[in-house]
Amino acid sequence: MKKRTTLKQLARELDVSISTVSKALKNSPEISQDTIDRVKAFAKLLNYRPNNIALSLKNRKTKTIGIIIPDIVHHFFTKVIKGVEKYANSKGYNVIVGLSNESFSNEVINMEMLANGSIDGFIISMARETMQRQDYQHYTETLNEEIPLVMFDRVVAEIPCDKVIVDDTKGAEIAVNTLINKGATKIAILTTKDYVSVGRLRTKGYLEALKNHGINPIRDLIIKIDDELLYEEDHLDVLEKQVRELLLNHTDVNGIFAVNELYAVVAMKVAKEMGYEIPNDLQVIGFTDGMLSKHATPTLSTISQHGESMGSKAAELLIQRIDERVNDLPKEPTKTVVISTNLIQRGSTK
Amino acid sequence: MKKRTTLKQLARELDVSISTVSKALKNSPEISQDTIDRVKAFAKLLNYRPNNIALSLKNRKTKTIGIIIPDIVHHFFTKVIKGVEKYANSKGYNVIVGLSNESFSNEVINMEMLANGSIDGFIISMARETMQRQDYQHYTETLNEEIPLVMFDRVVAEIPCDKVIVDDTKGAEIAVNTLINKGATKIAILTTKDYVSVGRLRTKGYLEALKNHGINPIRDLIIKIDDELLYEEDHLDVLEKQVRELLLNHTDVNGIFAVNELYAVVAMKVAKEMGYEIPNDLQVIGFTDGMLSKHATPTLSTISQHGESMGSKAAELLIQRIDERVNDLPKEPTKTVVISTNLIQRGSTK
DNA sequence: TAACATTACTATAACGTTTGCGTGTTGATA
DNA sequence: TATCAACACGCAAACGTTATAGTAATGTTA
Known part of the structure; x- marks a missing residue:
C-alpha cells in the first residue's frame, strides 16, 4: 500500500x-x-x-457530526440532512449518516458505532420502535459521556438536550381552521397511533381547532393508522380501505386533514375514484411539503415543515454545544427551538 | 472537558x-x-x-466510506445511499455523505475534505456541472493517491475505476417497445440535454426501439430539456409549456416516454388538463421508480432502476478495492457492473 | 569580554492504540 | 544447585500531528 x-x-x-x-x-x-x-x-x-485522523486524535475532536434518522427514503429527512450538511460544511464539519430503519437496535448499534470517538456530536430523530419502547438509555448514556446530542422532529421530553421541533399542534390547527374557513363543515383526520409524537400533537391541533369553532369531534372521523408499514405497499391498502369506509359511512365529510402528505394523496385518490371532486366536494390539507404534494392531482395544500431550516438549526445548536464542551464554557440550559410552520395553499382547497 | x-x-x-x-x-x-x-x-x-480515531491512525484505515452525490432530495440517490449504508454497515463501515449540489466546486471541496484520511474510499455520482465541464482532475488525483473510487449512474469513460450503472439504453428500449406493443404509434420522448449521460443513453434506446420497429424518428417529438433547474419550480413551467406545444402540434401523439418520473408526471398533468385520457388516449412510461410514480394519478408505469441494488453493489466493489489496497493484493482490472432494469407496469399504460 | 538577546532550529511529549520483544519470577529438570 | 522453560507481565516504538521547552550559533550590550 x-x-x-x-x-x-x-x-x-x-x-x-x-x-x-x-x-x-x-x-x-x-x-x-x-x-x-x-x-x-x-x-x-x-x-x-x-492527515485528518492524526489531527483528530491530537485535538480530540473530529469535526464530524453524526445524524441518525429513521429512514432516508423520505423527503422530510432528506431536507433535514441537506440543512445539516449546509450548516455543518460552512463550519468545516463533515456529516456522517446513520440509518436506524425505524428499528431500536439499529439505532443503538449505529450510535455505538459512532460514539467511540468518530463524531463530536449527534443529531437524531427517533426510530419508531424506540418511541414505542420508550427505552432511552442509549440517549442518556451518550449524554453522560458528554457527547452533545440534538433531537429533532421526533423528540421526547425525558431527555435533557437541545431540540428542534415544529409546532405540530399549531400547524394542524391552522390547517383545520383553514378548512373550516373555506366552508368545510365536517372534517376528518387521518393520523397515526398516539405513540408517534407528531401524530399525537397534530391530532391535538385538529381537536383544538374544532373546539374553537364549537364543533364536536366525532370519533368515527378520527382515523388512527398504525404506521408500522408506512411507505410499504400493503400498508396503503389498509389506508385506502379505511378512507373508503369513512367516505361511505359519512357521505357529508367535506374536509380531510392528513398528518402527512402520503395519507393526503391516498385520500385524494380514493375520493376521486368514488366520484368526489376536489376541492369542490372535498377539501384536503396535508402535512409536510414534499414531492407528492407538489405533483399530485390536484396539487396538495399542505403545512410546510421547513425541514431544511430544522436541519441547519439543529446543526447550529449542536455545534454550539460542541464548542461549549471543547472550550469548557459554562453549560447553557437546554433549548427547544420551534420552527414555525406555514400553510401552502394549492389545488386541494378552495 | x-x-x-x-x-x-x-x-x-x-x-x-x-x-x-x-x-x-x-x-x-x-x-x-x-x-x-x-x-x-x-x-x-x-x-x-x-477510541476509534486512535485505531484508525494506528491501522491506517478508517472503516468509513464517503459518498458524494449531487442532491440528496432525490428519491433515486436516497435509495442508493440506503443500499450503500446497508452493505457498508454489514461490513463494519460507516458512511459519510457529501453533497455536491450539482456544483463542480462543491464536489471538489467535498472530496478534498474527505481525501485527507477521513475515509477509505469514495462512491460518487457526478455533479451536473462536472459533466458539463468535463474536468475530471479531482478524480484522477484521488486515484493517483490510490484512494479507491467507485462511480455510479452518472459515470464517465475517461476515469479508470469501478462503475455501477444501469443499462439506460436497454431500459429505454424496453419502455418504448412496450409502448409500441401496446398500440402506441406516435411516441414522443422527454429527455435531457446530451451532456447528461443518462439522458443521452435513454434517448439512444428510444431511437433504437423506433428503428427496430421501422418507425422513423421525428425531430419534433424529441424534447431535450435543459435540466439546469430540475426540481426547481420555474423549470417545470418550461417543461409544461413544451409538452403543451407538443400535444398541440402533434395531436396524434399517443405515447410518451420520459427519462425520469418527474417529466412523466408533468406530462400526464398537462395531458389531463388538455382532456386526454390516460392510458386510453395517451400512454406514458417514465424512468426511475420513486414516490411520484407510485402515487400519481394514474399511477405511472416506469422503468425501475433498483437504486438500492446499485448502492450495495457499489459498496461491495469499493470495499473489495479497499481490501485489495490494504492487503497489497494484485490489482484486478476495473469492472463496470450493469444493474438490469425492469418495467413496472401500472396505470399509465394499457 | 562576560552576560544576555535574538534567531532558527531540534527534541520531546502527548493524543490512544497495538504489538514484538525483553525480562523477572517461578517451578521443573539434570 | 546450576540450567532452562514457561509464565506473566512491562517496555518501547509506531501511526501523524502539534506545542512546549530546550539549544546551538549568532549578534548586542555594558
Missing part, C-alpha cells in the same frame, strides 16, 4: 526536523522565511496534505 | 501497564486469566470503549 506524504518524509528529504516542517507550513515566526519557502515548495510538489 | 476512559486510566488504577490492559481486553494468552478478569470487570465498570 502506497503511503501518503507525511511530515516525516518531508523532513527527511529536506534534512530538517519534523517540527520545522510543521511550523514552516504554518508560517511560524520561529522559522526563517527561506526555510518556509523551501518547505512549502517541496510540500506542494509532493502534494502534502495533513 | 471530561475525558473518556482510556487504557492509560485503566492501567493506572489497576496498577498494571497499558499493554497488559490492552492485551487482557483482547484475551491474549500472554495474560493470566486472573488479570484478564480483573481488567475486564474494571473496564466494564468504567464503560471503556476503544
